[in-house]
Amino acid sequence: MCLHSHRFVPPANEDDIMWSIPPPSLDVCAKRLSSHAFEPLPSLARVLAGIRSDTTIHTLPSTVLFPALPPSLSQAQAARSEDALLPALHQARLLKTEHEVALMARANAITSQAHEVVMRALGRHAAGRGVAAQGPRSEERGVGAQAAEWEIEGEGDAEALFVAACRRGGCVRELHIREGHCL
Numbered sequence: 001m002c003l004h005s006h007r008f009v010p011p012a013n014e015d016d017i018m019w020s021i022p023p024p025s026l027d028v029c030a031k032r033l034s035s036h037a038f039e040p041l042p043s044l045a046r047v048l049a050g051i052r053s054d055t056t057i058h059t060l061p062s063t064v065l066f067p068a069l070p071p072s073l074s075q076a077q078a079a080r081s082e083d084a085l086l087p088a089l090h091q092a093r094l095l096k097t098e099h100e101v102a103l104m105a106r107a108n109a110i111t112s113q114a115h116e117v118v119m120r121a122l123g124r125h126a127a128g129r130g131v132a133a134q135g136p137r138s139e140e141r142g143v144g145a146q147a148a149e150w151e152i153e154g155e156g157d158a159e160a161l162f163v164a165a166c167r168r169g170g171c172v173r174e175l176h177i178r179e180g181h182c183l
Contacts, residue, residue, distance in 0.1 A: 005035045008044050045072035053077045058085040107171060114165035118158050125151040 009029055012022035029038045039047065051057070055078040060066040062082065073080070096104070152158050 006037045006039070006047060007033065007035045008039055008041045008047075010041045044070060048072050048076040048078075051076050051078045055079070056081050058082075060085055060089075110166055110169035110171045113169055114162045117165040118152070118162050121152050121161055122158075 007029065009026055010023050016022070024032070026038045026040065029035075048057075049072070057073065057076065057078050057080050059069060059073070059080055059082055062069065152161065
């Protein structure tokens with residue numbers, strides 16, 4: 001029995017990378033992971049069309065919990081198994097290397113400090129909120145104002161301050177892409 005692994009890397013989507021780092025490039029995958037081949041996700045249909053009938057393709061279960069499988073997969077002449085992939089993913093989530101644990105600890109420290117920055121900013125202006133119940137003063141504040149003068153007037157302000165504090169703490173997307181790790 002010959003085991004051949006073929007990995008497909010999804011393209012970076014602007015909507016997704018707003019919330020998490022983009023997937024690693026094919027070159028980063030080839031350096032970091034073990035597989036016979038790495039290809040961009042759009043080439044999946046072409047690869048599936050060339051698979052032999054004695055091949056087994058391991059997929060996630062067909063439930064509402066997971067994205068629908070592409071139509072090209074159902075047209076492939078190979079057997080499909082839903083028994084092995086999900087348990088393997090659960091096992092991979094449970095086991096972490098020392099490096100992964102260190103990265104998670106670093107990210108936790110950075111985001112904890114960022115939460116403290118946001119809470120301090122909220123507290124700094126809390127006393128003045130009860131005095132005058134005026135609407136947002138966004139038009140009065142300029143970009144050049146010092147960070148200490150910024151008042152959080154809504155969820156967008158809190159998110160912007162949180163992201164800025166994370167980046168200032170060293171949690172930048174480029175670092176994680178370069179190292180091939182996701183936090």
